[in-house]
Amino acid sequence: MDSYIKQWHDLILNCNFDNTYKMAWSKALVELSLNINEDTEKETIAFDFGEIAKLCLKYYWNQTIYFDLIQSPSFKKPPEVMTFTKELIKEFFQKKGKVQPVRFERIDFHSLKLEEQYKETVKKIANTLRQDVCWRFKNPNGIAYEIYDLNSNRRIVHFNKQDALKLKEHSDFLFTFINYRWTQMLEGFNYSPRISRKVRAIDEDNIKRSSLKKFHTHLDLMFEDGQRKCFYCNEVIDDTDLSVDHVIPWSYMFSDDLWNLVYCHKEENSQKSNRLPSEEDIIRLENRNILLLDRMEPKSCDYDQLQIAVEKDYVKKFWTSFKGG
Template sequence: MAAGYQLKKAEYVDRPLSEDEMWSAFAYLFSSKSHNDTSYKYGFLKAIIDNLYNTDDKLKLNFDQLFSKFAEIYWNLVLKHHIKQKNPGKLDRRSRLETILFESQEKYNIIEGIPFESLACDMRIDICKRVKSDCKNNVVGALYADLGGLFYSFSLSGEWIQLNPRMYEFACKHKVAIEKLNYYEWARFLERVNEDNVIDHLLSKIDESTMRTRSSLAYYRDILFEEFENKCFYCGKRVTRDKVEVDHFIPWSFIKDDQIWNFVLACPECNNMKRDKLAQVDFLEKISERNEILIERDHHDNVQPAKRIKMIYNWAQRNGYNEIWTPRKIGV
């Protein structure tokens, strides 16, 4: 069989798999046997995990979805936090990806330390495109092979991956554990290839490399405020535009993604009390009804159907989010 990075397309192994076999695939990926010179496999796995709930109904993700996360993750780690992603070796060479990022920073005259989210939209699109066309050959097939061909099928020319339904369910069920293993091994790799001064708070830097800034929350707040009544989603209290907060219905720390279907407006008190918890189950129906209205009003980018939101809610519970929050007064 050709080495993973030489593959142009491949199919996932389609047969029943035991939990042990699926854990073994990840154990191999994170072992020293699957050696890598760069951190690409960790970054691409994070891009998939962060996109787990953005698949279509055939469990496909396209390269634009994946490589926009990938570019964002690396922009923030490499340019904002100055963390090298390649074993520098004797020649102190950068990886292709790092070279693209530095070139883009220069091309657009971007001052140091600017997070990806704050770049202008056309710059972000251009950077993602360059990262995608340069990195897809090295990354997609390599991770495919490192996971024993179990996780996904892919096509480089079609620019998609399609997740194996068996592995998809496994990944949803153990999302937090897989994510933590990935961060742990990635951090160990980065500790080896970086100087001590850049690796303080390393795990938080990785975990937050796709975190949105307040400006994008303000964008969603304005849409929701204009489209819906100015009331707290949870307690029903009236709120004003300057006193309303945007809450991730399924906690951000679980979903690691900002999509309108998961945002609700909350009063500061509810937002502050709810924090990283799930709201009680009655609100599932309420948010699904709200999302129906979003679709009717043409805000349908990736709005999840009610059934899917319920599944994500259940997966969050199975991943340790089992503390359920109820507002003091309910405005359902």
């Protein structure tokens, strides 16, 4: 391995698991290196803390708005960058008046009249990076790694052109390695399932919510008279008002499983978002699953999966971890 990249490798590998700042910091530097033109005449490459902070905000925004991932082991005192990010997300939802998540890259803060709040958030994140992250990252356990220079007031990071171009050249490896370590940290802080898939899906901009229509055949087995009823209010649902809902939220499960799906009124579905299901809902879902299993044709993949879910008590287990996480 190239000796400069080897230093990055060692720094990323040996990061302590206090929080994920160093992952965001290093990933942002690698991402900025992609913009460098190889033919540049400059001997040093400079990255501004504002630009770095914007990328960190992007990572935290996307991980939070879709999956609400926790970024440190301390539940009572979350990292301040997360507090800043969540405040901005909250203001975004208030402006939008709805709760559908949107990727950071697609948001126009100016037209939402949130530009001031956005700039303020970037400034605060840059400040945290300046105080806590930029120098710590390259000085683990008192050993200095000369991978970049910080100017005296820590507003700019300087690289030799050759070094910066190495970051660009090895960016695929570095992104993969940083995500791998970041995922390991998140697995220590979060109870939620499928964390590596979540991290990857965010990175690849591949968070698809597929149609749940294919589950209708199974769910209809619960309504022998053809009148579909809402799981939550037990009223009959008109076809135009029908939706399939994840009882334990999709954002937590990141998966469509028959054992977790019910019919409900569209209105209730869009209102509830990440609401915690009540114990009563959970008990009714468990009973529904036993009954549904009884009515399904055995020897299908869906049947087998539902059977495993019932036997292993997935409803209660995932609900308990969702509550705790």
